[in-house]
Amino acid sequence: MSTLHNQPVSSTPTPKTPRRTGHALVALSASALMLLAGCSAGSAGSEDSGQTATQSPKPTASNSPSDATTQTAYPIDVDTCGTTTTFTKAPERVVTAKSSTMEMMLALGVGDKIVGTSYLDGPLAPWLAAEPGATSQAVTTPLSEKLAGQESLLELEPDLVYVGWESNLSADGMGERASYEKLGVNTLVSPSACKGSDYQPNPLTYEDVFSEIQLMGRVFDAQDQANSIVENERQELAKITKDTRGLSALWYSSGSKIPFVGGAKGSAQLTMDTIGLSNIGADIDDTWGQMSWEKVIEADPDVIVLVDSAWGSTEKKIGVLESNPATAQLTAVKNKNYLVVPFPATEAGVRSVSAATDLSAQLAELENAGR
Numbered sequence: 001m002s003t004l005h006n007q008p009v010s011s012t013p014t015p016k017t018p019r020r021t022g023h024a025l026v027a028l029s030a031s032a033l034m035l036l037a038g039c040s041a042g043s044a045g046s047e048d049s050g051q052t053a054t055q056s057p058k059p060t061a062s063n064s065p066s067d068a069t070t071q072t073a074y075p076i077d078v079d080t081c082g083t084t085t086t087f088t089k090a091p092e093r094v095v096t097a098k099s100s101t102m103e104m105m106l107a108l109g110v111g112d113k114i115v116g117t118s119y120l121d122g123p124l125a126p127w128l129a130a131e132p133g134a135t136s137q138a139v140t141t142p143l144s145e146k147l148a149g150q151e152s153l154l155e156l157e158p159d160l161v162y163v164g165w166e167s168n169l170s171a172d173g174m175g176e177r178a179s180y181e182k183l184g185v186n187t188l189v190s191p192s193a194c195k196g197s198d199y200q201p202n203p204l205t206y207e208d209v210f211s212e213i214q215l216m217g218r219v220f221d222a223q224d225q226a227n228s229i230v231e232n233e234r235q236e237l238a239k240i241t242k243d244t245r246g247l248s249a250l251w252y253s254s255g256s257k258i259p260f261v262g263g264a265k266g267s268a269q270l271t272m273d274t275i276g277l278s279n280i281g282a283d284i285d286d287t288w289g290q291m292s293w294e295k296v297i298e299a300d301p302d303v304i305v306l307v308d309s310a311w312g313s314t315e316k317k318i319g320v321l322e323s324n325p326a327t328a329q330l331t332a333v334k335n336k337n338y339l340v341v342p343f344p345a346t347e348a349g350v351r352s353v354s355a356a357t358d359l360s361a362q363l364a365e366l367e368n369a370g371r
Helices: 030-039 099-107 150-154 177-182 206-219 223-238 267-275 293-299 314-323 352-364
Strands: 025-028 076-080 083-087 094-097 114-118 160-163 186-189 247-254 260-262 277-279 288-290 303-308 338-342
Touching: 076 186, 076 206, 083 186, 094 099, 099 114, 099 160, 099 206, 177 186, 206 223, 206 352, 223 352, 247 267, 247 293, 260 267, 267 277, 267 352, 303 314, 314 338, 338 352
Parallel strands: 094 114, 094 160, 160 186, 247 277, 247 303, 303 338
Antiparallel strands: 025 076, 076 083, 247 260, 260 288
């Protein structure tokens, strides 16, 4: 059973920090707490009924054969980016925005609950193609290439709108969260995408990623699957060997006049740290940000990570780099030291570890990356 501080069932409690991070926060109802108190031997501390947890969960998954099947004890309150949403049962009709949220649901085995998608960032990960809902019209035919309008979204009668960016749920996006609440529609934002200082990961860690997977396992009553994903990803992560050549890198996401690059707080920095690259954009105090070509040229990276997307393909980015006389002289460009990552894998989620594994393998194959 879960502890009173929102540890997932069958996990080993780990020390909690007083600082609030980008993890979503979950508060259990009084009835759930009474139940958990009776079946959680060794649980420490307590929570008042109806109060949102003040500490972020730091779960450690375990999937030994002796683990009991876990089930979510509803209702639960989930705080993402400062908005608390109450779930009295697992969502049944979900509209997603961004690939990261759609793929999270597919990985958890609840993709058949998706009734609409929008703003997908690229092709579905092949390993998710056989999951429930992966071939449904909702997944294969998005409502919109960009963000779906609120009116068309509401026609699907969702009970949850689950998005990958905080800005997706705004007046300029799919509508504000408060407007959905008034209509009885729950909303969730991927915790890693929160921008407020009390919620944004600083910086993003794999524990943040794993906590998000397990949070969504609780929301969708798919905790066993969430724990299994996390355990498998921990094992995969442990197999990655850092490159030791001391190479620097530019994480080139988009833009031609001014490149939009990976900063110090997000998945780009986390991935580069994991595989042994020094981020030339590490002084950008955000997950992503702009960096002038002058600064890129001054830093002269050994390697360039190219984010492949429909609106900014790898070929397009290479064309930008090689056609400009100044950037054509960059060490990485002259040596064609390019690593490629699909855009959906750059968003924190179920593809974060596999992205690092793939990029690590590509980096190992670069024989002329040293100087």
